[in-house]
Amino acid sequence: xxxxxxxxxxxxxxxxxxxxxxxxxxxxxxxxxxxxxxxxxxxxxxxxxxxxxxxxxxxxxxxxxxxxxxxxxxxxxxxxxxxxxxxxxxxxxxxxxxxxxxxxxxxxxxxxxxxxxxxxxxxxxxxxxxxxxxxxxxxxxxxxxxxxxxxxxxxxxxxxxxxxxxxxxxxxxxxxxxxxxxxxxxxxxxxxxxxxxxxxxxxxxxxxxxxxxxxxxxxxxxxxxxxxxxxxxxxxxxxxxxxxxxxxxxxxxxxxxxxxxxxxxxxxxxxxxxxxxxxxxxxxxxxxxxxxxxxxxxxxxxxxxxxxxxxxxxxxxxxxxxxxxxxxxxxxxxxxxxxxxxxxxxxxxxxxxxxxxxxxxxxxxxxxxxxxxxxxxxxxxxxxxxxxxxxxxxxxxxxxxxxxxxxxxxxxxxxxxxxxxxxxxxxxxxx
Amino acid sequence: xxxxxxxxxxxxxxxxxxxxxxxxxxxxxxxxxxxxxxxxxxxxxxxxxxxxxxxxxxxxxxxxxxxxxxxxxxxxxxxxxxxxxxxxxxxxxxxxxxxxxxxxxxxxxxxxxxxxxxxxxxxxxxxxxxxxxxxxxxxxxxxxxxxxxxxxxxxxxxxxxxxxxxxxxxxxxxxxxxxxxxxxxxxxxxxxxxxxxxxxxxxxxxxxxxxxxxxxxxxxxxxxxxxxxxxxxxxxxxxxxxxxxxxxxxxxxxxxxxxxxxxxxxxxxxxxxxxxxxxxxxxxxxxxxxxxxxxxxxxxxxxxxxxxxxxxxxxxxxxxxxxxxxxxxxxxxxxxxxxxxxxxxxxxxxxxxxxxxxxxxxxxxxxxxxxxxxxxxxxxxxxxxxxxxxxxxxxxxxxxxxxxxxxxxxxxxxxxxxxxxxxxxxxxxxx
Numbered sequence: 001x002x003x004x005x006x007x008x009x010x011x012x013x014x015x016x017x018x019x020x021x022x023x024x025x026x027x028x029x030x031x032x033x034x035x036x037x038x039x040x041x042x043x044x045x046x047x048x049x050x051x052x053x054x055x056x057x058x059x060x061x062x063x064x065x066x067x068x069x070x071x072x073x074x075x076x077x078x079x080x081x082x083x084x085x086x087x088x089x090x091x092x093x094x095x096x097x098x099x100x101x102x103x104x105x106x107x108x109x110x111x112x113x114x115x116x117x118x119x120x121x122x123x124x125x126x127x128x129x130x131x132x133x134x135x136x137x138x139x140x141x142x143x144x145x146x147x148x149x150x151x152x153x154x155x156x157x158x159x160x161x162x163x164x165x166x167x168x169x170x171x172x173x174x175x176x177x178x179x180x181x182x183x184x185x186x187x188x189x190x191x192x193x194x195x196x197x198x199x200x201x202x203x204x205x206x207x208x209x210x211x212x213x214x215x216x217x218x219x220x221x222x223x224x225x226x227x228x229x230x231x232x233x234x235x236x237x238x239x240x241x242x243x244x245x246x247x248x249x250x251x252x253x254x255x256x257x258x259x260x261x262x263x264x265x266x267x268x269x270x271x272x273x274x275x276x277x278x279x280x281x282x283x284x285x286x287x288x289x290x291x292x293x294x295x296x297x298x299x300x301x302x303x304x305x306x307x308x309x310x311x312x313x314x315x316x317x318x319x320x321x322x323x324x325x326x327x328x329x330x331x332x333x334x335x336x337x338x339x340x341x342x343x344x345x346x347x348x349x350x351x352x353x354x355x356x357x358x359x360x361x362x363x364x365x366x367x368x369x370x371x372x373x374x375x376x377x378x379x380x381x382x383x384x385x386x387x388x389x390x391x392x393x394x395x396x397x398x399x400x401x402x403x404x405x406x407x408x409x410x411x412x413x414x415x416x417x418x419x420x421x422x423x424x425x426x427x428x429x430x431x
Numbered sequence: 432x433x434x435x436x437x438x439x440x441x442x443x444x445x446x447x448x449x450x451x452x453x454x455x456x457x458x459x460x461x462x463x464x465x466x467x468x469x470x471x472x473x474x475x476x477x478x479x480x481x482x483x484x485x486x487x488x489x490x491x492x493x494x495x496x497x498x499x500x501x502x503x504x505x506x507x508x509x510x511x512x513x514x515x516x517x518x519x520x521x522x523x524x525x526x527x528x529x530x531x532x533x534x535x536x537x538x539x540x541x542x543x544x545x546x547x548x549x550x551x552x553x554x555x556x557x558x559x560x561x562x563x564x565x566x567x568x569x570x571x572x573x574x575x576x577x578x579x580x581x582x583x584x585x586x587x588x589x590x591x592x593x594x595x596x597x598x599x600x601x602x603x604x605x606x607x608x609x610x611x612x613x614x615x616x617x618x619x620x621x622x623x624x625x626x627x628x629x630x631x632x633x634x635x636x637x638x639x640x641x642x643x644x645x646x647x648x649x650x651x652x653x654x655x656x657x658x659x660x661x662x663x664x665x666x667x668x669x670x671x672x673x674x675x676x677x678x679x680x681x682x683x684x685x686x687x688x689x690x691x692x693x694x695x696x697x698x699x700x701x702x703x704x705x706x707x708x709x710x711x712x713x714x715x716x717x718x719x720x721x722x723x724x725x726x727x728x729x730x731x732x733x734x735x736x737x738x739x740x741x742x743x744x745x746x747x748x749x750x751x752x753x754x755x756x757x758x759x760x761x762x763x764x765x766x767x768x769x770x771x772x773x774x775x776x777x778x779x780x781x782x783x784x785x786x787x788x789x790x791x792x793x794x795x796x797x798x799x800x801x802x803x804x805x806x807x808x809x810x811x812x813x814x815x816x817x818x819x820x821x822x823x824x825x826x827x828x829x830x831x832x833x834x835x836x837x838x839x840x841x842x843x844x845x846x847x848x849x850x851x852x853x854x855x856x857x858x859x860x861x862x
Contacts, residue, residue, distance in 0.1 A: 331685075
């Protein structure tokens with residue numbers, strides 16, 4: 001079992017994040033790189049412009065290669081319509097002889113037929129030339145507009161270019177993160193440096209995602225790298241738990257993509273032997289925290305969003321109940337528009353709790369927005385409404401805390417507000 | 432079992448509705464009154480201004496009274512947080528000694544505590560004075576802003592006023608429909624006149640609803656009246672089935688209110704004996720059609736909506752699967768914004784089908800928008816995109832037809848598009 005990550009219970013998590021050094025100080029959505037933005041030992045990365053995106057200033061093809069075989073794990077979209085790269089990766093993970101990840105943005109290989117499968121395999125084959133290996137040693141990720149096939153001539157030239165650019169520098173990592181951006185406004189990278197049994201071990205993750213958004217379809221992709229040694233099955237278990245605590249706790253618009261994928265690659269270059277139990281626990285925590293950093297960065301960069309909303313559920317009967325309540329509140333357009341309008345509207349939040357399909361007693365529901373208790377045990381509290389409204393309006397982060405009085409379980413969930421800009425971006429891009 | 436209503440299978444339903452006489456010819460959202468907008472025999476109605484709404488030109492209190500005891504049935508919100516009137520009505524339906532419905536708009540009695548219960552009972556008691564009866568013979572509906580208690584002095588004066596205004600005229604029915612409007616732009620009334628065993632029988636319904644919307648909470652309310660005779664349990668069964676074919680097939684924003692209620696009152700004034708099986712079937716169909724007319728009028732009047740979207744699912748394994756697919760497509764913000772933008776975006780629709788949590792084969796999905804086949808057996812079809820886009824842009828109704836190749840079941844579902852106006856209305860009403 002995964003221990004509850006520290007920041008789930010830490011009421012200071014928002015301010016802690018705000019105090020941390022920002023990689024792009026000017027941008028709200030920037031990721032803090034908590035300890036390190038180094039590539040783990042034995043990994044090289046590159047991000048290049050292949051010509052798939054129209055804007056030549058935007059990178060659109062990334063490659064990550066390990067000098068030695070890795071254990072690899074994957075968690076994928078549960079959408080029953082899924083792209084060819086998802087099918088390709090599912091066959092290869094968990095696995096213990098993986099060497100690389102080939103990624104492209106601009107046009108998604110979202111096809112389900114033969115040509116989509118061929119293109120995914122060809123991307124893997126081309127990347128395998130980098131290390132004189134087999135296609136089956138390469139995982140493939142693809143994101144961008146759907147409705148067209150991949151322009152394989154450009155992809156091939158891009159992989160060739162990226163192979164020559166592969167490097168171990170922080171800049172190379174950042175370029176790889178840029179190469180998978182679609183409507184993201186900032187690259188998303190997070191890392192930790194641990195000392196396990198006296199050895200320095202790195203865990204570093206990169207991700208893209210800003211909603212399932214314009215122009216046609218965007219996706220959430222993430223790759224977590226570590227130079228620790230992990231058997232493939234353990235890597236899979238750790239990743240599944242970390243994703244459940246992070247990427248499964250975010251929503252921008254509730255629309256699930258056909259390409260979502262989170263990969264974990266562990267190459268053992270920092271320590272060849274599997275971690276001791278204590279070390280393993282520390283590694284789990286680091287992987288979960290990095291997934292949470294990256295997950296939180298997605299709604300923080302959500303399209304048109306003016307608020308990142310953190311929803312804490314407490315007092316639920318069990319974790320599933322807490323998650324159901326959090327998700328229902330997070331996905332209500334009326335809750336999201338209320339926050340966009342700086343409105344501490346308990347009616348919309350409490351009524352959303354009511355339709356989460358979770359047994360509860362309305363008279364045991366209490367609600368805080370930011371620091372203000374606005375609804376207590378089923379009844380509204382007299383509040384200084386302009387002050388609470390101002391606390392929403394003047395901050396980019398809004399905290400919603402719900403206590404439902406049914407037990408001891410809780411969860412944390414992140415979402416965006418819903419603005420006219422989101423609608424404009426997704427409705428009016430033709431005009 | 433309820434026979435499938437005729438218009439579920441009728442591809443001309445949209446054009447038929449458009450051709451039908453409009454009650455308010457200038458308004459898109461107006462209801463056609465298919466056969467009649469008469470009150471059934473033995474019912475009187477009124478709608479008055481009680482002072483609860485700020486705008487004295489808007490009616491805000493309605494009363495419907497039957498001259499003789501009615502059978503009454505009710506279908507209510509499944510929200511676990513529900514207002515006092517819902518609790519009051521649940522105790523009384525199904526029942527066979529009901530006489531009246533007292534309804535107010537402007538402020539919703541959405542409270543769950545003692546005062547909410549007292550106010551609901553007092554509304555019933557006051558209305559019972561009209562016919563020298565008991566509070567337990569009166570059903571209560573309430574809609575409007577939440578967060579305040581009902582101003583019972585105004586409500587009492589309003590009920591008194593309405594009692595004096597009770598009349599059998601079409602104008603009285605229309606006033607009652609106006610008295611429950613919140614952000615609705617038009618009153619919603621629909622009726623049918625049937626001949627059952629040689630006797631003229633009326634079924635007439637009124638409803639309100641335009642989303643769970645500004646300023647705080649709005650609701651969907653409907654009352655169906657008939658002068659046929661129906662045992663209470665039969666009325667309940669018919670209503671439950673009719674609601675399942677109508678009000679359960681609409682979504683504006685997926686946010687479930689705490690006050691939703693649909694009532695059916697049958698007073699037997701046109702024919703005292705229960706209908707014969709054939710007549711009963713005709714009555715069921717009429718009640719279902721009226722519920723569908725009213726249900727469809729709600730997204731047609733949806734806040735900020737520029738399109739009423741009719742979603743037909745065919746070839747599903749069963750009804751539940753069809754409904755799950757329809758609802759998932761209907762509630763996707765990306766599908767809704769695409770329609771607002773006149774974009775025949777198969778990717779957004781098909782990917783929504785994929786996350787409906789229904790087993791399916793992506794290669795057996797086909798999709799039409801309006802009359803154009805745009806995606807066939809898992810692959811996009813080359814289309815005249817400007818023409819299809821124009822067909823969306825130039826019409827207020829958009830038809831989405833999905834065939835999923837798993838069986839014989841289908842359903843029809845109605846929703847709105849999602850516009851910046853919806854967000855503006857729900858986010859910016861403070862400013």
